[in-house]
Amino acid sequence: MNKAKYFAAETWASLRKNIILAVAAIAVVAVSLGILGLVVMGWNMFSNMIKNAERKVGEVDIYLSDLTSAEELQTIEAFLVSIPEVDAKSVYYKSKDEALAEFKERFKDQPELWEYIDENPLPNSYELMTKDPKDVGMVVGRIGNEAPYRERIEDIKSASSAIEKLENIFDKFRQIGIVAVISLAIIAILLVSVTIQVAIFARRREVGIMKLVGATNWFIRWPFILEGILEGLVGSFIAILVALSVKVWILDKLMENLHFLRLSLSSGLLLVLIPCILVGGVIIGALGSAYSLGRFLEV
């Protein structure tokens, strides 16, 4: 208890002495962790959006030649149902008549598109859903390579390519975010270490006397480590405030107004993100002070 009080007093006194540097260090910690918060929230929102989109694009359409016999159809259907990644219940045979009816229904405002058609140009087809949207490519490949009566299959279509492009763009965004967070975190560590270096210099006389009278190395180090950790913690608190305000004032509004994009944050994300930011602040502070202690405090 006595010790804890001593450490707290020493840390506070030292922090007050070089307040300007401490504020700078805290600010950079806050910015780096704040960006981390924003990137994580953005990433989460975007990947939720993609998941929603993918739910719709787990769909594969297999277009069949008109020459396909009923017997062949049965064999093909049995094969499709037997693929483990395919949701068997979703396998659906759509006749060319049904397809045309659907087409007419969809374009009923533009009758000129179908009014003059004599013969139904649409093929018979199978529609199916994969159990997991990410398996679409694999299922398409398997049907193309292994299906019986492949000569009867004229085309296989899936809608995953647009999503892939979107994912690529987002991956870039995420990579840039991660690089920004890491480089800012390194700058934050260096700035914390500078404040600790100044603190060590300001207290070199005390440190010398402490060593002289036999203070243990950890006893000498603790106030400096606490100072670094405190700077990291204050910075992470600010980062949390920034992240929460961005969520409340911007993201929530976006989700409300851009309803069609189905934007959402996973529930519980903040419960994970907030402790992570706090831990990040503590780590930045501790690394910063450890760096300076290692270099400038000969104990």
Next chain:
Amino acid sequence: MIRMRRVTKVYKGNVYALEDITLDIEKGEFAFLVGPSGSGKTTFIKLLIKEEEPTSGQIYIADANINQLRKWKVPYLRRKIGCVFQDFKLLPHKTVFQNVAYAMEVTGKSHRLIEQQVPEVLKLVGLGHKLDAFPDELSGGEQQRVAIARAFINRPPILLADEPTGNVDPSLGAGIVRLLEKINSTGTTVIVATHDKAIVDNFRKRVIALENGRIIRDQDRGVYGYE
């Protein structure tokens, strides 16, 4: 208490600070370490508190070889050795009481013990009435007494003083050494490095004379001896 066996300390550039020192200082002894500046007195003290490592040779304190002491154990060695320096090494923004209390705080002593022992020791050094004064309000002699109180507060078995009278008015120097003598009478081994001829000649203690890093004379009830 202190045993040195063939201790040599060479600094960078082949500077021999101490060469082939072998000596014993018994528990409860009072010894002057004399010699002109540059003769190796300060190195001698730095080796004892493990601020420097000997280049060769063995140093034993209370029968423990301090060469083999782990780094993290060094602070515990230093708690057994009180140190007093020419420049006092007091903290200017702390009062006399706080300066002495500091040595107890940083070794984890309780508040109660500090409140009890610091005034006691300050009374012993003759500063019982100046607990709340700051160092710059004191004379050199008084500041050195504070430093001695701080060195003695944890009751170390050994007390080292490096030129303790160097920054003290000559008329007060003897008082400082008398105080060290008083501490010696409680059983503490005291070593005083000095080139203050008058003091060495007056007190007639064991004199270990160094010159160019070698012991040239070691004599009980000796005198300073240099001209």
